[in-house]
Amino acid sequence: MFDIKNITMIYDMEKSEKIYALGGFDLVLPDKGLIGIIGPSGSGKSTLMYCLSTLKKPTDGQILYNGRELTEMRDRERENIRRNEFGFVFQRHFLVPYMSAVDNVIVAAADGVAQSCSRAKELLSSFGLGEKEFGKRPSKLSGGQRQRTAIARAMINNPKVLFADEPTAALDHENAFIVMEILKDYAKENLVLVITHDRSILKGADRIIEMWDGCLSDACNNK
Amino acid sequence: MQIMSQTLSAMNYIRNNKRRVSVLIVSLCLCFVLTYLTQFLLSSLEETVIPIVMENTKKIQYISLAGSSFGLDVDHLDSEELNRQYLQKNLELAEKLKKREDISQVYYAQILYVGISATVGSMTVEMPCVPKEEIPALLEHFDAELLEGRMPEREGEIVLDEASMKNNNYIINDYFNKEGYGTTFRIVGVLDCDSYFGCGIPSESYDLSCQLAVLSDGSIKDMSKVLHEEGITVREVYDTILDYKWGEQFVKDEIVDVLGNSTGLIYIGIILILTISLFIVYTTYLRDRHDEWCLYCSIGYSRKAIYYSILRELLFTFVAALLCGAVIISVSVVLLDYLMIQPKGIRCRYFQLGTLAEILCTYVLLLGILQIPVRYALYRIRTIDAIDDDLF
Numbered sequence: 248m249f250d251i252k253n254i255t256m257i258y259d260m261e262k263s264e265k266i267y268a269l270g271g272f273d274l275v276l277p278d279k280g281l282i283g284i285i286g287p288s289g290s291g292k293s294t295l296m297y298c299l300s301t302l303k304k305p306t307d308g309q310i311l312y313n314g315r316e317l318t319e320m321r322d323r324e325r326e327n328i329r330r331n332e333f334g335f336v337f338q339r340h341f342l343v344p345y346m347s348a349v350d351n352v353i354v355a356a357a358d359g360v361a362q363s364c365s366r367a368k369e370l371l372s373s374f375g376l377g378e379k380e381f382g383k384r385p386s387k388l389s390g391g392q393r394q395r396t397a398i399a400r401a402m403i404n405n406p407k408v409l410f411a412d413e414p415t416a417a418l419d420h421e422n423a424f425i426v427m428e429i430l431k432d433y434a435k436e437n438l439v440l441v442i443t444h445d446r447s448i449l450k451g452a453d454r455i456i457e458m459w460d461g462c463l464s465d466a467c468n469n470k
Numbered sequence: 471m472q473i474m475s476q477t478l479s480a481m482n483y484i485r486n487n488k489r490r491v492s493v494l495i496v497s498l499c500l501c502f503v504l505t506y507l508t509q510f511l512l513s514s515l516e517e518t519v520i521p522i523v524m525e526n527t528k529k530i531q532y533i534s535l536a537g538s539s540f541g542l543d544v545d546h547l548d549s550e551e552l553n554r555q556y557l558q559k560n561l562e563l564a565e566k567l568k569k570r571e572d573i574s575q576v577y578y579a580q581i582l583y584v585g586i587s588a589t590v591g592s593m594t595v596e597m598p599c600v601p602k603e604e605i606p607a608l609l610e611h612f613d614a615e616l617l618e619g620r621m622p623e624r625e626g627e628i629v630l631d632e633a634s635m636k637n638n639n640y641i642i643n644d645y646f647n648k649e650g651y652g653t654t655f656r657i658v659g660v661l662d663c664d665s666y667f668g669c670g671i672p673s674e675s676y677d678l679s680c681q682l683a684v685l686s687d688g689s690i691k692d693m694s695k696v697l698h699e700e701g702i703t704v705r706e707v708y709d710t711i712l713d714y715k716w717g718e719q720f721v722k723d724e725i726v727d728v729l730g731n732s733t734g735l736i737y738i739g740i741i742l743i744l745t746i747s748l749f750i751v752y753t754t755y756l757r758d759r760h761d762e763w764c765l766y767c768s769i770g771y772s773r774k775a776i777y778y779s780i781l782r783e784l785l786f787t788f789v790a791a792l793l794c795g796a797v798i799i800s801v802s803v804v805l806l807d808y809l810m811i812q813p814k815g816i817r818c819r820y821f822q823l824g825t826l827a828e829i830l831c832t833y834v835l836l837l838g839i840l841q842i843p844v845r846y847a848l849y850r851i852r853t854i855d856a857i858d859d860d861l862f
Contacts, residue, residue: 297855302768323772330770337854341765345486354482355769400769 248408248438249276249299254308256294256461268294269305270461278407281434283449284442286458292442293338293412295458299440300333300410301325330357334401336411340393342385342400348392349381352399363403370399374429391422398429409439415448423448478766478775480782483759490755491787494748498791501744502829503798505737509825510803510818511810512733515588517817520721522586522595522666527717529612529665531693532581532596533563533682536708564682566700575607575685580672582646582655584634588816593724596712598683599628599672611685612667618642619659628670629659636815646670681710691715741832745839752840756780756847761857763847768854776851780844788833 256269268291276282276299284292297303299310301317310317317325329335334355342351349367356363368381374395385393394414401409411430415423427448430439434453441449449455457464484491537544537552540559544552557578564576580599585592600608605622609615614631619642622628628646635657640646646655654673661667690696693713694704704711763776803820811818 293855297853302853302855326770326772328770329768333770335769335854337768341761341768341854343762343765346482347486350482350486354478354766360479 248278248313249274250309250311251275251299252309252311254295254298254310255306256291256298256303257306267291267461269298269308271308272463274456274463276438276440277453279434279436279438280453281431281439281441281449281451283452283455284440284458285444285446285449285455286464287444289460290458291461292444292458294461296410296412296440296442300335300408301329330355331404332407334404334406334409336394336398336401336409336414338413338416340385340397342393342396344385347382347384348376348388348396351385351396352403355400356403358404367399367403370402371396374399375425389422390417391419391425394418394422394426395429398426402433405437407437409433409437410442411439412442413444414441415443415445478771478779480779480786483779483783484786491783493751494787495791495794497744497748497751498788498833499795499798501740502792502795502833503802505740505829506795506799506822506825507802507806508736508740509733509822510799510806510820511589512729513822514811514816514818515591516725516729517819518586518588518666519591519593519725521817522593523717523721524714525665526595526667527712527714528688529685530596530598531684531686531690531714532710532712533684533693533697534679534710535560535563535697535702535704539702539705539709560680560682563697563700563702567682567684567696570696572689573684573686574611575604577604577683577685578680579683581679581681581683582628582651582668582670584630584638584666584668585647586634586637586666586816587814589810589814591728595634595666595668596683597628597630597668597670599670600683602671605629605669605671608669608685609661612663612665614661614663614665614667617660617662619657622658622669622671625671626655626673626675627658628655628668629661630657630668631661631663631666633815634666634668635660636813737828741836745836748836749839749843753843756843760847760850763851764854764857767851773848773851777844777848780847784837784840784844788837792830792833 251272251274253271253273254269255267255271258266258268270291284295286292294303298305299312299317301320304318308318312328317328320328343354346354348371349364352367352370353360353363356367358366368378371381372378376392376395380388380392385396388396394417398411398414401411409430414430415426418426430441431451433439441452443449446455537556537559540556540563542552542555542559547555560578564578567573567576577598577600582597582599583594584597585594598608602623616629617632619629630640630646635641640657642657642660644657645651645653646657654675655670684690684693691714693711693715697704697711766776767773803818807818807820
């Protein structure tokens with residue numbers, strides 16, 4: 248699905264001491280499966296995710312997504328890909344505070360409200376949220392429920408790729424387990440990229456990619 | 471690739487932020503109501519006074535000339551002789567004027583003044599006192615009929631139209647302007663008349679200056695020209711002519727310009743306060759939604775889609791405010807008319823097209839001004855990766 252070649256991301260380009268967030272490496276990612284990207288803070292894993300998800304443009308290198316070069320796409324095309332084919336679970340859940348759980352899921356939906364509403368409820372139910380939680384605002388939900396709502400929002404359009412940045416960081420062990428089970432289940436048909444520095448949650452992942460100082464720990468091409 | 475709908479619902483925000491949206495709607499609505507009703511109340515002066523001046527000066531003109539304008543030697547004649555000659559000249563002029571086709575009658579009449587107070591401001595209306603036998607002709611000239619009471623029969627008795635009676639809280643048998651004329655004039659009847667009008671029989675016991683009251687067919691706009699044709703040159707400094715031409719000037723100077731200035735100031739004041747407060751409140755609201763829009767942008771909504779959703783929210787707010795305002799105004803003008811306008815016998819106009827157009831234009835301008843914080847908020851939108859860059 249992704250064919251990444253010599254991906255390089257340099258921060259502070261104008262300064263003499265450049266920071267290599269991604270040091271130039273190749274990587275191929277399959278169409279489906281749970282891929283864990285692991286590494287300490289500052290190792291470049293979030294930057295990699297943002298580059299793959301078109302939120303950031305790498306300084307150098309190529310990212311082919313199903314044969315299309317993401318870095319050369321116009322803004323409109325990148326927006327369309329993000330809406331149609333990608334789903335996002337951010338480190339902070341970024342739920343809209345004034346909306347109910349259901350509305351927070353629907354907000355990302357591209358279908359009509361009625362259709363999206365039933366799909367949103369279906370997703371929330373399957374993630375263990377009761378009907379009485381559907382109408383609650385994020386401030387009235389527990390941390391685990393918020394994160395599951397955020398995952399439901401990411402899945403509302405059945406994305407081909409789901410990016411999850413530290414999806415269990417703010418959760419207790421039980422909730423972290425539930426969230427990971429949801430992602431593993433989704434990974435049976437789609438590609439799920441989970442970024443974390445907690446190796447224990449990646450038990451059962453199809454592949455674990457380790458990063459260190461902007462490089463893959465086993466294959467750093469450029470540094 | 472399938473292109474999905476890029477629409478962000480505006481109703482989501484409105485439905486979930488009723489209090490915030492209500493604050494905007496209520497403030498816009500109140501300003502609309504306040505501006506319109508202020509104009510409505512102020513316009514009662516215009517609606518009342520302009521017809522008085524313009525309609526009455528078509529039907530009746532008043533001429534008060536100085537002795538010197540008649541060619542009298544005011545410096546050397548003793549006052550008794552001057553008064554006698556002055557009366558004589560007025561009567562001669564009256565006879566000359568009566569011969570004209572466009573003039574039906576001329577009276578050398580005592581003039582009383584009826585005060586008419588609008589909701590804001592007031593003016594006085596001249597009221598001729600003529601011999602008893604002339605009163606029916608005078609009433610006919612004004613299309614006035616006796617509604618209540620009786621016609622004047624003795625000196626000092628007068629009749630007044632219904633609106634003037636209401637405006638001054640008079641009832642039949644009240645003394646007319648007791649503060650000014652004491653117990654000289656008494657109201658004995660009420661007239662049904664479209665104009666503000668009254669007349670009576672002069673009082674010999676009361677020393678009240680006289681003027682020529684000219685009943686014309688409405689074609690005389692400038693009485694000075696008529697007098698010029700009769701050999702009298704009117705000098706503005708010494709002579710007073712109340713005719714249609716004077717009426718036009720009076721309306722322009724004393725009503726339209728004065729009201730225009732005061733309503734303009736009130737309007738600018740209200741709109742300025744509204745604009746500043748709305749700008750501050752709205753900017754705060756926008757700031758609170760920064761993360762929300764960053765999220766939308768990150769999950770694939772374009773800035774244009776976000777902008778349209780904000781614009782729809784704003785339009786909803788403005789339209790709701792104008793609709794609510796229209797309902798409140800409709801009820802208020804009827805109530806104000808019933809409680810304040812009608813009891814005072816003054817006039818008003820419910821539908822102020824000019825004011826509505828001004829308010830609508832101002833609200834469009836306000837909508838334009840609010841694009842500044844909206845545009846700035848859109849400019850500040852970043853995708854979530856940029857927020858994370860700042861955090862870590």
